[in-house]
Amino acid sequence: MPKIVANALGPSPLEENLRRLTDEVGGRMTGSPAMSRAVAWAVAAFRQAGVDEVRAEKYTIPLSWSEGATRLEVLMPAPFPMRLVSVGWAPPTPAAGLExxxxxxxxxxEADFARAxxxxxxxxxxxHSEIGKTWEDLxxxxxxxPVIxxxxxxxxxxxxxxxxTRERGLLYRHQNTLTGELDRLPQAIVAREDAQRLARFLAAGEKVRVRLVMPNRVGGPAEQENVVAEIRGREKPxxxxxxxxHLDSWELGTGALDNGCNAALVIEAARVxxxxxxxxRR
Incomplete structure (x- = not known):
């Protein structure tokens, strides 16, 4: 254990490995060219770490997905700029948008829908949503x-x-389907302050009419890869x-926190x- 701790606290390629993943590869959504570059990054980094074996294991996702130029136009009562992004794996709207x-x-x-x-x-x-502050909130x-x-x-x-659920115009993305299928309705995440402005118009009794344009691109099944590395045990291999x-990330940022830092840490653990x-032993 002291040798492991000493190696972990000594000179390390951890920071440079993470920089390469986040700055050079960047956001890496499953099914994207960036994800293929991330796999190559992981294979190379594991080899440099000295593992016994590293390989990329193939699997297939049901369909590929990427966001187009999402926009929301406020037609009534008065136009104003809106900041939003599509939910992951949401279907596109018609080409002319949905008004x-x-x-x-x-x-x-249920009561809210009954009132509507x-x-x-x-x-x-x-x-509506509450501001997210904890893991439980997330x-x-x-x-x-899914219930809504x-x-x-x-x-x-x-x-x-x-x-x-984030303040100050922060946008993010997640998906509501867990098995890779396309969602059932077009959906977007709207900047909190912009959504609250819309809600205030409605609360004041104003009629709000909008046009949602979301030309998401949906492709067929796509072959992907997981990266597996091994250090074989001496007694129980x-x-x-x-x-x-997880190596993938959404592409709105560089995927440093979710989940680049942990991907780099797994490689660092192997190196140490x-x-x-x-x-x-195993």
């Missing part, structure tokens, strides 16, 4: 969306605008201790173990 009344569904509860009634049919819905955001989407589909809504991190000259 509809905006209907506020609050938190998206027939006005939700064909409408673009505005769903996972609640993920878990509540189900209600929106049953109501006949045309699309959903999600109020961002057929048993495993697994360290892992190899540098001790000691073989783990």
């Amino acid at each position: 509809a009344n905006l209907v506020d569904i609050g938190e998206g509860s 009634g027939a006005s939700a049919k064909g409408a673009i819905l505005l769903a 996972f609640n955001e993920y878990l509540r969306a 989407i189900n209600r929106a589909v049953k109501s006949g809504a045309g699309a959903i605008l999600w109020m961002s 057929d048993e495993y201790v697994i360290l892992g991190a 173990i190899h540098a001790t000259g000691l073989r783990p």
Whole structure:
């Protein structure tokens, strides 16, 4: 253990490895050319770390996806600029966009949809959110969306605008489907302050009409790769201790926190173990 700690605290390529991933590869969405470059980065870094074996294992995603030039035009009561991004794996709108009344569904509860009634049919819905501050808040955001989407589909809504859980115009992306299929409705995440402005118009009794243009690009199945590296155990080489991190990221940033730092740390852990000259039992 002292040798492992000493190697971990000594000179390390960790920071440079992370810089290459985040600055040179950048955001790396599954199915994108950047993701292929990220796989090459990981294979090279593991080899440099001295592992016994590193390989890329292929798998297939059901479809590929990328965002087009998403925009939201406020037609009534008065136009103003809107900041938004598509939800990941959301279907595109028609080429000319989707023009509809905006209907506020609050938190998206059954009672909220009951209050909206027939006005939700064909409408673009505005769903409110609390500011995200904790990990619990983040996972609640993920878990509540599918229930609201189900209600929106049953109501006949045309699309959903999600109020961002981040302040100061910060935009981010996630997806609401877990198995790689296309979502059921066009959806976008709107800058919190812009969504609140829309909500204030509606609360004041104003009619709000908008046009959502979201020309997302959807492709067929795409072959992808996971990177697997091994340091074989000296006594039980057929048993495993697994360290892992997801390599992909959304492309709105460089994917440093989610999840580049942890991908680089997995490689660093392999380097440190190899540098001790000691073989783990398994």
